[in-house]
Amino acid sequence: MSTVKSALTIAGTDPTGGAGIQADLKVFQEREVFGMSVVTSVVAQNTEGVRAVQHLDVPFIEQQLDAVLEDITPDAIKTGMIATVEMMELIARKLKNSSIPYVIDPVMVAKSGDSLMDDTSRQVIRETLIPLATVVTPNVPEAEILTGIEIATQADQKLAAKYIVEELGAKAAIVKGGHLTGEETEDILYTDGHYTSYYSERFQTKHTHGTGCTFSAAIAAELAKGKSIEEATSIGKEFIRDAIQFSLEIGKGNGPTNAWGLRLQGLPNEGENVHGAPIR
Ligand SMILES: Nc1ncnc2c1ncn2[C@@H]1O[C@H](COP(=O)(O)OP(=O)(O)O)[C@@H](O)[C@H]1O
Ligand SMILES: Cc1ncc(COP(=O)(O)O)c(N)n1
Numbered sequence: 001m002s003t004v005k006s007a008l009t010i011a012g013t014d015p016t017g018g019a020g021i022q023a024d025l026k027v028f029q030e031r032e033v034f035g036m037s038v039v040t041s042v043v044a045q046n047t048e049g050v051r052a053v054q055h056l057d058v059p060f061i062e063q064q065l066d067a068v069l070e071d072i073t074p075d076a077i078k079t080g081m082i083a084t085v086e087m088m089e090l091i092a093r094k095l096k097n098s099s100i101p102y103v104i105d106p107v108m109v110a111k112s113g114d115s116l117m118d119d120t121s122r123q124v125i126r127e128t129l130i131p132l133a134t135v136v137t138p139n140v141p142e143a144e145i146l147t148g149i150e151i152a153t154q155a156d157q158k159l160a161a162k163y164i165v166e167e168l169g170a171k172a173a174i175v176k177g178g179h180l181t182g183e184e185t186e187d188i189l190y191t192d193g194h195y196t197s198y199y200s201e202r203f204q205t206k207h208t209h210g211t212g213c214t215f216s217a218a219i220a221a222e223l224a225k226g227k228s229i230e231e232a233t234s235i236g237k238e239f240i241r242d243a244i245q246f247s248l249e250i251g252k253g254n255g256p257t258n259a260w261g262l263r264l265q266g267l268p269n270e271g272e273n274v275h276g277a278p279i280r
Contacts, residue, residue: 005224006034008068009217010091011080011107012041012053012116018256019045019110019210020080024217026259027239031221036074038064041083043116047209047251050114058086065094076224078103078216079129081116088121088128101134101223104170105216106142111209111254122146131169135191135229137216138164140179151175154186154197161190172229174198174219178211189233198233200241207247207255214257215240238262 009024017023021037028035040061044052068074077100082088095102106125108117117125122145130136130146140151143160146168151160157175164173172191180186187198218239222232242261249255258264 004034005075005221005226006036006072007076007078007217007220007224008036008038008074009078009080009220010038010040010065010082011078011213012043012083013039014043014045014210016046016251016256018047018250019213023210023213023256023259024078024080024220027214027217028221030259030262031218031225031239033075033221033224036068036072038068040087041081041116043081045110045112045114046253047255048253049112050110050116053083053116055083055087058084058090061087062090062094065090069094074100074224075226076101076103076220078105078220080105080213080216081107082125082129083117083121085121085124085128088125092128092132095132101220102132103216103220103223104129104133104136105212106130106136106138106146107212108142108145111211126168130164133170133172134223135172135174135216135219135233136164136170137174137176137212137219139176139212143173143175152180154188157186157188158190158195161188161195165190174233176212176215178208187233187237189230191229196230196233198237200237203244203247205244205247207249207257208244209251209254209256211240211244211257214243214259 014020025035147163161173177186219236243257246258246261
């Protein structure tokens with residue numbers, strides 16, 4: 001029996017590699033979890049914005065899902081961009097009786113401001129997918145849409161996280177604080193009647209393309225390894241912190257997070273490479 005853990009992402013694409021499926025797979029690899037993917041929508045986007053979107057036919061998404069699930073049982077599943085009600089219904093049907101840890105990043109709008117989910121789907125995700133989730137990881141605007149609560153403070157973040165669990169039926173919710181202000185970022189987890197805050201310094205950088213994808217994929221990878229929700233969130237927070245600290249100046253717009261940031265934590269001394277070996 002293989003002891004290798006695997007994780008499946010069901011999401012949209014980013015041909016520049018910074019967000020969506022491509023980002024998720026890089027994170028899974030970094031966390032040493034075997035990454036698998038089912039594409040929902042193909043997105044013509046880059047670090048500057050979204051140019052066009054093509055949704056795949058739902059029966060074809062189902063064929064991809066069946067091809068994976070009839071062969072390999074993932075140890076965790078993550079969904080990202082699920083743009084239509086029909087896609088949500090399909091995924092809900094497939095995951096209804098599953099006990100596989102399931103992370104929902106309820107992707108609604110790209111960093112560039114382009115919409116990745118239509119208005120009806122923003123409401124329907126509350127009834128179809130959220131109740132099946134082990135963890136939901138909304139940013140502030142997404143949490144506002146899911147809960148109807150305006151979020152400006154830590155107390156509002158808490159209310160929203162609790163609402164997603166107690167009213168919408170997820171096992172846990174993390175309302176992320178990236179869109180708020182302050183010297184620190186605070187992400188607030190609510191599960192089993194308790195709140196836990198996860199902090200990091202706030203980096204002054206515009207290179208934050210794919211932060212949400214990176215964070216939720218790291219959490220999914222850790223859940224795949226059997227970590228608790230709290231442990232997985234803690235590792236996810238460390239992972240995204242370093243991925244943002246060492247984010248990449250690639251492209252003309254908002255550059256991507258760096259999935260190998262964690263490996264650069266101890267910056268090399270001058271004249272050494274990142275592994276401490278002398279540069280010749
Ligand atoms: N400038 C920043 N410095 C440090 N961490 C950040 C920064 N911006 C976002 N984060 C963190 O990245 C993760 C995703 O952030 P957020 O911007 O809230 O969501 P999204 O990427 O989905 O819009 C969270 O853990 C958040 O706290
Ligand atoms: C296919 C896809 N999924 C998600 C995002 C969100 O990215 P971000 O994490 O920057 O909000 C994106 N731009 N494209």
